[in-house]
Amino acid sequence: MKSIIAGLALTALGCSAFAAQANTSNIGWKQAAKSDINWNYVGAGYAKATIKNIGNDDVDLDGYQLNARYLLSDNLYLHASYYDVSGDIVLDDIVGLELEASELVVGLGVRQAVAKNIDSFIEAGYVRSEMGVVNFEKQTFNGFQASAGFRYLVIQSLELSAALRYNDSSGSDSSTFGDISARYRVTPMIDLYINYQFDSDASLLGTGVALNF
Secondary structure, three states, X not given: OHHHHHHHHHHHHHHHHHHHHHOOOHHXXXXXXXXXXXXXXXEEEEEEEEEEEEOOEEEEEEEEEXXXXXXXXXXXXXXXXXXXXXXXXXXXXXXXXXXXXXXXXXXXXXXEEXXXXXXXXXXXXXXXXXXXXXXXXXXXXXXXXXXXXXXXXXXXXXXXXXXXXXXXXXXXXXXXXXXXXXXXXXXXXEEEEEEEEEOOOEEEXXXXXXXXX
């Protein structure tokens, strides 16, 4: 229960910040709604997850990831992401197992332009995670994810972003993790991206191509 309250508090805090901006002058709000940052895209690429301190070594899992954003209005958007990775864990010189893991996140977000080249955002949504040994029953966790962060268009072709994300899932401990990324615009339609999510126990590195629309 405390974990759920903490996640809701993070979401409420972000909403109150947006409400405070909305209560400024009407002119300021209209100017803030405009942004050079694109929120309509789909992306796909390579993903590498590292789970720390499994046995004597870290375990690396490789696979793919998908992600998307779609603006429903000037400020409200849909977001979704998915990754699927697998890899071997060596128990001793003879015995080894193949692990696999996946995670789906879907939800709603609210963005607000702080400046023409800086957007702040908050997100909340459903998260479903699965992990297990290949050919054996997987563990499945369902829960809630909330996050808050910024996207910064450094120059017209380069964007940086950072967020703090909070997960609360059934049957597992809640967690808070960082999320940083960079996007490079090759053409108006195509971006290259790299993304890194991390906490004290695991990390996820992703890189790929995003199509803007």
